[in-house]
Amino acid sequence: MSRKTKLIVTLGPATETPEMIGKLIDGGANVIRLNMSHAPHEWAAEMTRRVRRESEKRDAHIAVLFDLTGPSIRTGDLAENFDLKEGDKVEFRRADVEPSIPLSTTVNYPGLMGDVTEGNTLVVDNGALLMLIERVADDRIICDVRTPGTMGSRRHINLPGVRLNLPALTEKDHKDLALAVECGADYIAGSFVRDAAHVRELREAMEALEGEAQIVAKVEDQEAVRNIDAIIKISDVIMIARGDLGIEVDFEDLPILQRRIVKRCHELGTRVIVATQLLESMITNPTPTRAEVTDVMNAAYEEADSLMLSGETSVGRYPERCVDAIVKIASRIERSGGHGFGANVILRDERQKTARAAVTLADSLPDARFIVLTRRGVLANHIALMRPRTNAFYAFTPKETVCRQLSLTRGIRAFRLGFSTNIEETIERATEELRKLDLVKPGTPIVIVSDILSDHFAANSILLHHA
Structure with a gap:
């Protein structure tokens, strides 16, 4: 194995067959990720069995990572998508109250109104829509649309800089965790980890089920960044989840934070994954953009343990080409050396x-x-x-x-x-x-x-x- 940088790939409709799983392993995948935000239990259990079978055929040691959904805030179901223009008013309300304006949807977190204040920015669907919170009531908030776009059902909400009093594990997470332990998961990732106590709670819940997986803490918001040392010290692996993190922080700060976290993981002796949108354009295109090549190169040059593909392999048109691209880019930059953060291990x-x-x-x-x-x-x-x-x-x-x-x-x-x-x-x-x-x-x-x-x-x- 000349390539040092490991590769995590996410399974989905594009890659769920035994044949395709085998091709991903042959191409260079080291860890298979199951995203529990979208995975029914029967499907996740069958995918685990398929990964084990295809690995055994090749005498390969391929890990399975169950990625828990975490306490994310999402909009409710809509009869029709909202086509929003700048200046429109949108209401986000508790599920037990009626709409007060035409453009109204529920949220799955009833404590939202107590956490936000007027003037906070609300981001919908990973940055597709930006809104400003204009009014906060006990049971709803009214937002002013600042960028036009379409809002569908169950869209993810971010609130940059706002401390949210969400639980570390939801009821769904506990059910998914039990499945992960039953399937013999090698890694379990906790989403939206905000402090060391959240990692500890996940580990204790897993150990109570007699699981032996290692814990991956996903760093996705400003609070996690503030508590990064404590999170690194208690986790087996850190994942720099740049999708949500890139929304939560100023985008020009994201590359600096990535490098800082990778370096700190080296110093404190914890492995680190760089994830999200590494080859996003290859979901639909057969070759990466030059910017994506540089991004992958940079993560490999920082000597991260693993790089992760998400939609590129779960729903993309060219999953095998994505794996091949990561392998080629990482292998090439490794021949040029790396940042040398390993010299800083404490x-x-x-x-x-x-x-x-x-x-x-x-x-x-x-x-x-x-x-x-x-x-x-x-x-x-x-x-x-x-x-x-x-x-x-x-x-x-x-x-x-x-x-x-x-x-x-x-x-x-x-x-x-x-x-x-x-x-x-x-x-x-x-x-x-x-x-x-x-x-x-x-x-x-x-x-x-x-x-x-x-x-x-x-x-x-x-x-x-x-x-």
Whole structure:
């Protein structure tokens, strides 16, 4: 695997068949995302089974990510779309009250009226419509339309800069979470995470169901940005969800925030995903725009662990071409180097200091290979966050779940291998596996790092071995 940057693809009507799932995996997808905002339970369960089957056919460790809807605010159902012009008045009201003006719809969050004030900006449908809140009552708000456009049913509402007193998990989220655990999800993403307590609540709810998934915190609003350090520290992975975040903050600040969050994730030792609209034009076009190529290049140059495709693969016309484009762009920029944020990792314990020493050793040896022996994947993730220069970075673990959870981590190729009580035997079997795949040659230097205990190999140890 020459490409270090991992790829997450979203399944949908365009990619739900076993054949297409197989093609996405063959093309370079590492993680399959199921967007629970649009996924019926039977469909999500069947997609999980299909991903597992297609992965097994290829002896590939492909993770499944269940992306929860989160506490989003949406408009109600409309008999007909509203065709709005500048200056129109639109009412958003509680579901239990009657309209007071012709252009009126309900909202699914009855606490909205208590959170907003006159003069706040209200954004509908990911920026398609901008409105100004003119009047706030106990049961409704009246807005002035500032940009013309069409408003349909169940459109998403953003309120930039407004602190919303929404719950961390909705009733739907709890049901979707139970399904994710039942399906053996490898990752569960919490949407609209605003502070560390929200991440903790999601993790505790999952563990109460005896789930073992890792938690992805989606950063989507200004409050999450203000609490970013605490969120990073408690999460397994951060997702920079640029769709909602780009609405919540001034658009010229978004690239700066992206870079700042990626850098901080490196420093604090948490993996990071860059998501949303990477190849948006390819939903309908066979090639990316030059701006999109530059955007993807920039995220890969920042050395994010994973990049994510959403509508491009779920409903787009050219899902395979999208995967191919990401792979080509990421692979090309990786040959030019990266930002080097891995040098800024804050070393807090002995394990991280061992990881740093191992990376320094491997980087100093021409054509070195890197092997990590790990039971839970923790040490492998620590090493990956330091961004070793080698393209040959392999993790061996007895657990299939750990192999899949490492599929999101930049630069690692994971192998399942039972560990012997004799560490030399384990090393020899790992080396033999790489020989069979022609990944090492006789005499190749191999830096081996372990966080497992054995008779001859202490935890957090480094060994220099030759194939």
